[in-house]
Amino acid sequence: MKRDSVSVGIIGFGTVGTGTARILLENGALIRERCGFSVALKRIADLDITRDRGIRVPDGVLTADARALLNDPDIDIIVELMGGIHPAKEFLLEAVRQGKHVVTANKALLATEGAGIFAEAERAGVEIGFEASVAGGIPIIKVLREGLVANTIVAVYGIINGTSNYILTRMTEEKVEFSAALGEAQRLGYAEADPTFDIEGIDTAHKLTLIASLAYGIPLSFDEVYKEGITKITAQDIGFAAELGYKVKLLAITKASDGGVEMRVHPTMVPNEYLISKVDGVFNAVYVEGDAVGPTLYYGRGAGDMPTGSAVVADIVDIGKSIVHGAARRAPGISPAAASRNGIRKMEDIESMYYFRFSAMDEPGVLSRISGILGACNISIASVIQKGRRIGGSVPLVVLTHRARERDVLNALREIDALSVVADKTLFIRVEGNEE
């Protein structure tokens, strides 16, 4: 007899766990109507089972013992929403060994330990759903695995960390410095007390690791992602960028170039006329270019109880269909044995346009010495902004380059920063857009 219901246990009753439970309780009838089967929320495990989360959970659902869910033969799908590596990893692997499917929002775990997890899941014949681990409610994993399955992926550019995007947006709109914008984000709950993962690009790199594996069939390679955060960006740089027609965004970038795959996270100057430059505040957006479909963009909330819960429930329903209709492994996924022909490119080998802000002493001949070094390193200048005078002091000298190689840039800056007429380490930001 065909089943008409699947049974779910949630481990971790925090923000996303609460959102997920709320959706299953409030939209359960709608989901049943749409899909022809019910999703039964059987158990929720959390160490704290007394705090009021503002939703009414039926009696007997809450437990402080995650193992009660893992060992419950009636539960088909374990939803891991506790976050962190331990004991999330152990719980997840135990669920897989028990033959249960898993849905998780845990990008840190998958990006760093995913190879082993996906291998276990393949052995056990169960699915791992992770839509909620990238870009919150935006169904970007489904888009990459299914919607654009016909495409060779040309490039992916993502704003996938709401905290960083909020900080950069406030720095742009209010002309405040990084520390002030970070403080505001913390007061509003958009940034954690320890914001390192968000502002140093680590969270973004976790998500990029998953995106790149799906886009290019490469193994999960978090360690090989180039990671640069937003802490060095000043209000002055954002002002110069605006003057040049750009916004500064923390982008996750992966693209195929010269037979390799680039994976990098860094502040990027994006032309004002690009749609992604208009994505502000805590919102996320992912630009995906395919060889057939051309440019596409997906926009929405990248975090929060209900948006992320929306993605969790979409995964539950997809896996539910596999259970009810008796077929598994519907979409191309991250194969533990991903044997891609694509190598991963070293950061020194990538090419980009660049913004440099030199701290130049206000003396004759400085521009000539700097531009001489750039020229000798094969870096050609597209435009220059020099303003203000401060005899005996340093002034910002801004240079926008044509396309250059990162290795050449690093060499040039090493030489320039050693000049006596350069007062401080040069700030540089990579620039996207068409060359003029």
Next chain:
Amino acid sequence: MKRDSVSVGIIGFGTVGTGTARILLENGALIRERCGFSVALKRIADLDITRDRGIRVPDGVLTADARALLNDPDIDIIVELMGGIHPAKEFLLEAVRQGKHVVTANKALLATEGAGIFAEAERAGVEIGFEASVAGGIPIIKVLREGLVANTIVAVYGIINGTSNYILTRMTEEKVEFSAALGEAQRLGYAEADPTFDIEGIDTAHKLTLIASLAYGIPLSFDEVYKEGITKITAQDIGFAAELGYKVKLLAITKASDGGVEMRVHPTMVPNEYLISKVDGVFNAVYVEGDAVGPTLYYGRGAGDMPTGSAVVADIVDIGKSIVHGAARRAPGISPAAASRNGIRKMEDIESMYYFRFSAMDEPGVLSRISGILGACNISIASVIQKGRRIGGSVPLVVLTHRARERDVLNALREIDALSVVADKTLFIRVEGNEE
């Protein structure tokens, strides 16, 4: 033994047929790698089998006889890309009766005859894929059926006709009139010789019919969509809209309100700060708001051989998974028996803000008479622009209203247009955005 290949026959070797064939030929190995099975392009039928489409099709694939595909027991999936109602409908139904799955880009056929077609498909146990019928390469059907399955849909706003959007974009950027922009679109191949379907909102309404059925579980109801095209919009209106902070876009709108579903296509003033207002040229975008996920937006090319082919092949692969893994009907679809609790709202009952351009005689007391009638019809004024003087002639008088009911607006305009101090029929555009 598990199958490792599915077989496809394409009927209609025009633009999209060629794009689909090209993708299957060029990205076939990639698709096999991602999905674990091959998609074999067995036959292509078209009346013209001699014209050079710029791709090399293997010998024996081309035929002028569509029935050769329909009667071929080895073909699993018929891809209908001929367009129009007849004989597309007959071919499609014959394929279904032969137990073949169908993929189609034919929104006109599905929007007007879909009820019968989906009923036949359900009886025959086959799937109808129609991702390519809405918004070209943007996987919006998959997003609505699967990605946002957990959400009660609050509203959908779509720019889903590239021709109209191109014309409005050119009118905005170049300040030219409708007829000049249409001529340019025709020269560039963005508009047909007879552009009626595009500029009168009919094509948009076909697509909206499919979207609304998926979003709200209502039967396909093309006849009940309110349809208003862009032919009355002048460069002057676009100028006034810009002055007020808006862009004019042809929107497809469906939303739940007062226990009913609105379905309407009309030029709409969209605030400049909305992301969808930045979607220009032939690009499409669909804004979907869900109760859990909040606001989301999906952007990309809405037409063209390769973008639309990308959507066709995604459907082929999805159905291929059903065939290979032996399960059907994966996603909630358009049920012929859709027994929704939602009625469809009459256009007179909807509420909106409005832009009016009155052709007012330049005489004392005109504003007072017009505003008096608006007030008596429960329409309250948000702002007024009156410029220029032409004693004895008419000048444009622009009024932006607060939220009002369409029925009251129609009544008020009937009365105002009959005034002797009003020289011409009043032009009105519905306005989206937050009330001030």
